[in-house]
Amino acid sequence: MKQVRVGMIGYKFMGKAHSHAYRDVPMFFPKVPKPVMKTICGRDAEAVAQAAEQFGWESCTTDWRELLQREDIDLVDINAPSHVHKEIVLASAAAGKHVFCEKPLALTLAESRKMLRAVEAAGVKHMVGFNYRFVPAVRLAKKLIDEGRLGHIYHFRAWFMQDWLIDPEFPLVWRLRKEVAGSGAHGDLGAHLIDLAHYLIGDMTEVVGMNETFVKERPLPESEAGAPVDGRQACGPVTVDDATLFLARFAGGALGSFEATRIAGGCRCRNAFEINGSEGSVKFDFERMNELQVFFADDPGDVQGFRRVLATDPSHAYAEAWWPPGHTIGYEHTIIHETVELLQAIGEDRQPVPNFRDGVKSQQVLEAVDLSIAERRWASIQEV
Amino acid sequence: MKQVRVGMIGYKFMGKAHSHAYRDVPMFFPKVPKPVMKTICGRDAEAVAQAAEQFGWESCTTDWRELLQREDIDLVDINAPSHVHKEIVLASAAAGKHVFCEKPLALTLAESRKMLRAVEAAGVKHMVGFNYRFVPAVRLAKKLIDEGRLGHIYHFRAWFMQDWLIDPEFPLVWRLRKEVAGSGAHGDLGAHLIDLAHYLIGDMTEVVGMNETFVKERPLPESEAGAPVDGRQACGPVTVDDATLFLARFAGGALGSFEATRIAGGCRCRNAFEINGSEGSVKFDFERMNELQVFFADDPGDVQGFRRVLATDPSHAYAEAWWPPGHTIGYEHTIIHETVELLQAIGEDRQPVPNFRDGVKSQQVLEAVDLSIAERRWASIQEV
């Protein structure tokens, strides 16, 4: 297969990032099967037409079912809001299309398991959008672990901190409503951390967590509640978590600590982790995504310390496709690399990684944490 | 009281640091009651005599009970190993001496409560050695919180990471044996984090934790087990934790996350915390103890970011006693400042802070964490 014909559902932030990836892959990764941007789908006809024009799609539609019936579509890319993922994935699988679904796969573990069964039964390729695996510095961490250069892993700790909710007047958008978003910081940000933990360290066995909604009410959008009366805007309850933390044990013996929050002032997008092993340690922070801090316990005694490695050298993953050493890349490149993996996997007739199995595993941990919070106890991953 | 006559029990690492503090206080803080270094006490007559000479004590003894009987001693400074604290404190209180006791107060909460009752009944001054409160950058964090400049506090997270146990051949020293040390990383390092949390954020209400001993056996010291046979040294079991982590809720509503470990490669003495509030955030790392990272949510939109504040300006606590701005201080200064507080409190006839009440509170949290680990559940601070 030299080409992969794509139909995409969704056209906002992630739709833009995915579209750009399809545009960039053929130029920077010419050996990968070439994506053909056939059709983009969205509910608002005018907006989706404009997106098609701006992003470079051949056509557009407002009917995703129609898109699935087209013979000239090989791959369905789903980045619409989470609560519609399930239905589209099931239909895509039924139509025999490969599926690229943004995280989280679904609002519940049960749904995501059903989605996994569907794509596996259909025999199609399936990928889930855990893009942070594709940061070159994260790949370097993985390589160091796989080659045993960090030794046996003792500690994994990770944080995904943002601060866009620090203003209590920030309105009650859909992401703050459980019925639409399913979850708050936990599902949105924590899901990424859990997937990175799976990728880097392996499976967890049990978790215990806590969460909080610090700002319990927020102003309703004017589109819902009308203009303020006497200078006060009508408010509604925030029904998802502002922050969720949990402890975990890994099957390999490591101790894990996780935190997701949207209310940590000064942290715009601090998706960070640290790993300590018997031979070395690494530290990563997405706000400095080109860097990995690396420590080796067997460095000479007088020059031990964390090295700041700029993962832009030819020996680093994906670096040769881009620019000379020291010329850094940005957020969107994680999406491009992810897309490369997807297209390569389709070309090689294998499952891409991470796929729906990884999506389910991540969701399983999310729900085990929720169970542990509800019942105020340690929860086993196996019990959910 | 213009002078405070000191008798000190202990002469190793902390004995050296305390001795130096007594020497430095009169020079840099001349308005504080002057400590007089009367007698130092230790079990090894030769070693303690040498310490007396080197550190500048007037005399030395091997009998701490004798020391307590002397009329010319106002203050007893106890930095001998933890398992002897209780007996000495009780006797000191009975003798009507002020007491400066290193942390942890005792091996158990019950013991430390008994010690608190004793000093309170005796009406003497009592201090516990939580020296990290006395870092100028930590004082600045406290000031920002007290003045409301961080707003309502949402998050407190803290780590005390060391790496001296990363080598599995590191021997089974007394700190790794429960019967002598009481606890491992939890009581040694975690206790400091808990005290900082109390100081900066306030009381906790409940905790849940986990711990691990990664290296379960270590070589016995030659003094115990003799030389290696066939190149292999006899080993013994490590009976304390290498690492303990826990989550906590604060009475004020903040979420807490704590980690103490002695096996985090590359972290020589990373005693660090982060605080996020509704108006701002701070970050601290003892390896860069002169710095506080400070973020304010109301900075102009185009120049928001963490500021690296060097807490060496005249407006910072203790700074004027030392050197011009930018001329940093080190670890030992925390002990000097702590001693200033103790001597000032004695001079002003008030209890120093932190005192045994703080020591008990810290131990209460330590034990609640241990309970939560033993019973695999959240434990209330009140129940221990």
Add this chain to the structure above:
Amino acid sequence: MKQVRVGMIGYKFMGKAHSHAYRDVPMFFPKVPKPVMKTICGRDAEAVAQAAEQFGWESCTTDWRELLQREDIDLVDINAPSHVHKEIVLASAAAGKHVFCEKPLALTLAESRKMLRAVEAAGVKHMVGFNYRFVPAVRLAKKLIDEGRLGHIYHFRAWFMQDWLIDPEFPLVWRLRKEVAGSGAHGDLGAHLIDLAHYLIGDMTEVVGMNETFVKERPLPESEAGAPVDGRQACGPVTVDDATLFLARFAGGALGSFEATRIAGGCRCRNAFEINGSEGSVKFDFERMNELQVFFADDPGDVQGFRRVLATDPSHAYAEAWWPPGHTIGYEHTIIHETVELLQAIGEDRQPVPNFRDGVKSQQVLEAVDLSIAERRWASIQEV
């Protein structure tokens, strides 16, 4: 003008970066006149055909003069090696085409002046490729200066450090030969620093410099010298500078310090500057290109310090075209932003900035530095 039809000469590193910019502009900056990628030109027919295919050009040619004769070309983009710039620019101007020329404009100041006269006489738009002006964090520095928030400027210091020449066995490529490259680190890297100084601080009046070629001979490429004999490769002399440093005075009174080197181990692409003014300071390093360190002298006394500003907020230049706060961008975005300026200027019928006047000014300083080195004295900018 809704479209700008482009013919490009060159297809290596910069050709790739420029091509990508033409592809990305319509998607991320839809209001800018749309570039149409008509023809790409290079000497190697096979290679340029492959580049045309991979980068997305409609056609290709090996004859740049033919390209200039085409009626359907509005803009000529020149990123071929420096020693051919002059001839192509003069011909492009004669053909009435807009010109986008990579830096340095030419091998000598005299040539670049001739080029400037040619494009001005022809009345076409002209731009020179000083892309670092288009880093959002650099734009923020400029904004702070223009708004007076740094006060009167006292100091500007800048370094462009790379380390690809640290290995003495690195071969004698064309960049190390004066007849082809014109200059070494000075013209390649120093030229960027000089342009940033002009952009941020203004004109210089006089300079004094020094330079050095540390590794005076390097192995000839096998293509020239054949395979090694007895394990030794034939060597040739390096005829350009490994490093050039100079001091400068600015017309506005500031003191300047500049350094360009390709032999600074550990510096992959450290294009960095610092500015100190009467009200504040900034620091920038391209290896962390999304960040600007900002200090204000009127911050409250207890919280003074450099802030790490992540220039990814909506208030920062170009940021809204990309991703949410904290989602960083990379090297290639500087080229995209530069291209936006060029296309906008063509659309608005004004000269883009930086243009050939800036290119000449940069080259004037380069040559004044060379003069100062040759004659071991301060050289006035006006005298060259």
Add this chain to the structure above:
Amino acid sequence: MKQVRVGMIGYKFMGKAHSHAYRDVPMFFPKVPKPVMKTICGRDAEAVAQAAEQFGWESCTTDWRELLQREDIDLVDINAPSHVHKEIVLASAAAGKHVFCEKPLALTLAESRKMLRAVEAAGVKHMVGFNYRFVPAVRLAKKLIDEGRLGHIYHFRAWFMQDWLIDPEFPLVWRLRKEVAGSGAHGDLGAHLIDLAHYLIGDMTEVVGMNETFVKERPLPESEAGAPVDGRQACGPVTVDDATLFLARFAGGALGSFEATRIAGGCRCRNAFEINGSEGSVKFDFERMNELQVFFADDPGDVQGFRRVLATDPSHAYAEAWWPPGHTIGYEHTIIHETVELLQAIGEDRQPVPNFRDGVKSQQVLEAVDLSIAERRWASIQEV
């Protein structure tokens, strides 16, 4: 010689730092000859009496000549203002006393040469107070160079930046008057950089510099000019440099770049240098004085980068005298280590390092820079 009996002239900032060093040495470096704090001398009888009491000197005097006549003084420590150094040093040498003189040795090179001849003729030990050589992290840099681990040195660049003159209303203190201070930032701060360059890299052969006084007038102190009239304080001219920069060539072939300024906002005490060699690089900043950044060119390709080495391990200079790894030290420790070298040298009957030869060498470079500025040309070190 088991003891060294000290008489000290001066009791302000440096007098305090030196006094503290004499107090600390016996405790932390017990094998070094013990300093005995005999007499402290200053012009203000009351103030010096208080200093004697506070700092721990046995007696005090206002007559330094009397001090030199005392038989029970072995070492004269001179930290009075620079313009009195010469006379006291000559008299001390004549009296056969060892001399410890703060930098700069004198106001002129000619004076400092005379002082060197005097101490050499007298056969006494002599030391100059370049304390930054005694930072453990600086010692590590020196060790790496001496062991060849950085290879052949190509680049040395150094800055000493402070910001206490950023406020134009800061008064015209004596340090801003040439007749008393001799020089501004150049002699005060630049002298330290020059000495570090000599220590780390070796001799320079030629220099070219520039300087500036940005704030040309400042308010006179009220003690001189009386109170402000109509809200305006009388002003006087600043007669020393706010900033001096220069380029240098080293005898070993390295290129040097130096900058001293007191008006760089946000830099409280940024005494920093960078060294690039053929095998590696180091970076140092006194504001983080416990750290050295170290890069090795032969690190594996995928983990190259600057390591942050905390120079507090047992393998680092002076570290074992202090605290466990990661427990940092501060500014005053540089003075203590310097004093250890002095006392050790006296005990071993050898000249301490750095001594007056180093003081003269530093002053020679200072004056060569001044000459190059006056005559707007490169100046040879040999010609002054």
